[in-house]
Amino acid sequence: MTITTPEFVARLARAQSAMAAAGLGALLLSTEADLRYFTGFLTRFWESPTRPWYLVVPAKGDPIAVIPSIGAALMGKTWIRDIRTWVSPDLNDDGVSLLIATLQEVGGDIGMPFGLESHARMPLAALAQVQAAVTMRSDQGIVAGLRAVKSADEIAKITKSCAIAGRAFARVGEIAGQGVPLSRVFRNFQRLCLEEGADWVPYLAGGVGRLGYDDVISPATDAPLQTGEVLMLDTGLIRDGYFCDFDRNYVVGAPDPLAEEGYACLLAATDAGRKAAQVGAMAADVFHAMADVIAHGPSVAGTDPGRLGHGLGMQLTEGMSLIPTDRTTLVAGMVITLEPGITLPGGGYLVHEDNFVISADGAVQISPPAWPQLQRI
Amino acid sequence: MTITTPEFVARLARAQSAMAAAGLGALLLSTEADLRYFTGFLTRFWESPTRPWYLVVPAKGDPIAVIPSIGAALMGKTWIRDIRTWVSPDLNDDGVSLLIATLQEVGGDIGMPFGLESHARMPLAALAQVQAAVTMRSDQGIVAGLRAVKSADEIAKITKSCAIAGRAFARVGEIAGQGVPLSRVFRNFQRLCLEEGADWVPYLAGGVGRLGYDDVISPATDAPLQTGEVLMLDTGLIRDGYFCDFDRNYVVGAPDPLAEEGYACLLAATDAGRKAAQVGAMAADVFHAMADVIAHGPSVAGTDPGRLGHGLGMQLTEGMSLIPTDRTTLVAGMVITLEPGITLPGGGYLVHEDNFVISADGAVQISPPAWPQLQRI
Numbered sequence: 001m002t003i004t005t006p007e008f009v010a011r012l013a014r015a016q017s018a019m020a021a022a023g024l025g026a027l028l029l030s031t032e033a034d035l036r037y038f039t040g041f042l043t044r045f046w047e048s049p050t051r052p053w054y055l056v057v058p059a060k061g062d063p064i065a066v067i068p069s070i071g072a073a074l075m076g077k078t079w080i081r082d083i084r085t086w087v088s089p090d091l092n093d094d095g096v097s098l099l100i101a102t103l104q105e106v107g108g109d110i111g112m113p114f115g116l117e118s119h120a121r122m123p124l125a126a127l128a129q130v131q132a133a134v135t136m137r138s139d140q141g142i143v144a145g146l147r148a149v150k151s152a153d154e155i156a157k158i159t160k161s162c163a164i165a166g167r168a169f170a171r172v173g174e175i176a177g178q179g180v181p182l183s184r185v186f187r188n189f190q191r192l193c194l195e196e197g198a199d200w201v202p203y204l205a206g207g208v209g210r211l212g213y214d215d216v217i218s219p220a221t222d223a224p225l226q227t228g229e230v231l232m233l234d235t236g237l238i239r240d241g242y243f244c245d246f247d248r249n250y251v252v253g254a255p256d257p258l259a260e261e262g263y264a265c266l267l268a269a270t271d272a273g274r275k276a277a278q279v280g281a282m283a284a285d286v287f288h289a290m291a292d293v294i295a296h297g298p299s300v301a302g303t304d305p306g307r308l309g310h311g312l313g314m315q316l317t318e319g320m321s322l323i324p325t326d327r328t329t330l331v332a333g334m335v336i337t338l339e340p341g342i343t344l345p346g347g348g349y350l351v352h353e354d355n356f357v358i359s360a361d362g363a364v365q366i367s368p369p370a371w372p373q374l375q376r377i
Numbered sequence: 378m379t380i381t382t383p384e385f386v387a388r389l390a391r392a393q394s395a396m397a398a399a400g401l402g403a404l405l406l407s408t409e410a411d412l413r414y415f416t417g418f419l420t421r422f423w424e425s426p427t428r429p430w431y432l433v434v435p436a437k438g439d440p441i442a443v444i445p446s447i448g449a450a451l452m453g454k455t456w457i458r459d460i461r462t463w464v465s466p467d468l469n470d471d472g473v474s475l476l477i478a479t480l481q482e483v484g485g486d487i488g489m490p491f492g493l494e495s496h497a498r499m500p501l502a503a504l505a506q507v508q509a510a511v512t513m514r515s516d517q518g519i520v521a522g523l524r525a526v527k528s529a530d531e532i533a534k535i536t537k538s539c540a541i542a543g544r545a546f547a548r549v550g551e552i553a554g555q556g557v558p559l560s561r562v563f564r565n566f567q568r569l570c571l572e573e574g575a576d577w578v579p580y581l582a583g584g585v586g587r588l589g590y591d592d593v594i595s596p597a598t599d600a601p602l603q604t605g606e607v608l609m610l611d612t613g614l615i616r617d618g619y620f621c622d623f624d625r626n627y628v629v630g631a632p633d634p635l636a637e638e639g640y641a642c643l644l645a646a647t648d649a650g651r652k653a654a655q656v657g658a659m660a661a662d663v664f665h666a667m668a669d670v671i672a673h674g675p676s677v678a679g680t681d682p683g684r685l686g687h688g689l690g691m692q693l694t695e696g697m698s699l700i701p702t703d704r705t706t707l708v709a710g711m712v713i714t715l716e717p718g719i720t721l722p723g724g725g726y727l728v729h730e731d732n733f734v735i736s737a738d739g740a741v742q743i744s745p746p747a748w749p750q751l752q753r754i
Contacts (some may be wrong), residue, residue, distance in 0.1 A: 090702075119500060187576070
């Protein structure tokens, strides 16, 4: 189930339509997800920071790949036909002249992603050379806007990743329990994800505590799990180039009643978010629907609920943020996470997360059903 | 075995000495490895592209973290004491004002990594705002230069990662053989890496073919391994924040004699590279020592041997390239890969890779000994 050439052609057509409206001669793209969106070029080689990779999407005609020769064979397997290469790394001219010549051949103003979540994956020295040679300006969010609305094939891929993670989460009782170091749980959970079909596991976070966790981004320590502690695991695994991003909460033995109450509140907030996530609603509306439930739960007064979800797809997080200021309008085909969190009195943070597709019939959950109570392990 | 505060203080002192020579008021850093080098801030949360993270290293005084509030707890566990946060994502001002105020408070010209392998992990719109507010110029390679020479603790960590991968490579017979799809081999090899102690497995590549492989960056297909085929697996796994990066070659049943001959040539080239990798030699010298052996092997005449190795450490690839034009001088404490490749007549590419520390007594291999012939599976 690979993204088909007609879908790439349709993506290009939508981009070119938006570029015409913006008066752009071409888009210049440099990051993994942006290149892959228009080409299908999928490789883990991006882990190496050494080589830059460029794609020029002209206002008319097909995309032009300007890439290191080491990638020519793989790019040749995609639908891209105009592939221009140099032998990289080149300490004097690492593709910059070839890129500038290509941009000048295409002509017109060059749009690059300028906004939140974007960056130019190229040396600043090279960027300055390009900016001196052509007129570069913001793509006005064209690429992010296109990527935010998923096709049926993309939704199927994300759903498959969700199912894989769901099967791994269902097996956590095999690997976690009283006395097991968290670092071992992390290693073994990634193993479960691979056994269940993940291609790789780019992201795993977690937290432990009786009444929630201190922090949700720290690496695992060797501290053993204790009876009564809540364990949260949050994974973004990849299958066929698409992420899931959701978590599950467990408890070692019997939970503190307040933790169970907090968890119930998060499920209720998720449900309120799902109901609010209608076509035509704004990201902020979904935030408020969830924040209202959390405010009436066992939360510390005055807590900043933070971001309560976001888009996902080719990246772990992309597109809208569920915050009070995000006025992005939901349209059918968007895929989002609902990720309510609560700070418990005398405790830490508790977070629940599920994944949903926005459809004309409302938000449809694509992560497997969450368990109604903290899962005993 | 964590990097200690005295080591961070020493890194800072070396940076400040170089900054004084370059006339810089501060360094502005934005990427995972650069921030971690000066702080010890280790998290997989960088997988999310949403939030920028900044570190300001002033010419005098301690580093200042300018980061999203979600990272404050974890940064607070490092030796960094001046931690300035904002609630991110902020659609109007995602930390830019706070960053500019901090840079102006520190004063002087601001150096950022500008050269090969670097990029600014921040939106171009934010970069333009910073460039309008302060004088920004190249850091003249200060950060890359510091990172290239490893401490004893860093070398111990890389060596540990090498040992973990070595144990996983030794078990490939358990998971690969005639008829097994390559995609399953990839999944299970990552599982072995985790079982042997990897924290996570950011990189896995491979190739299959009777006389070498077409390509070394493509994802695995479901094609089953066939008798007589060579299988190469190349992993960059992480333990305690440090990579190894080496490969191993196997053969399903008995190899083609030419493949075996090619493999022997690569081992000889690696040995020649090891002998050439003396303190005071240049990267180019090591390249030529290896390329000469390859030219006398069973290689296709006129083949461009490409890059024959590189530095490694906190990133899969970093620092020097073993190419004819890289005049980097080897100093004790550098960690490099030797990665000779050969194109076999009538076949594809064959590559071998091992990891070495440069020392006063010569290059010391830190990946486990390679097997003398293609390993039968």
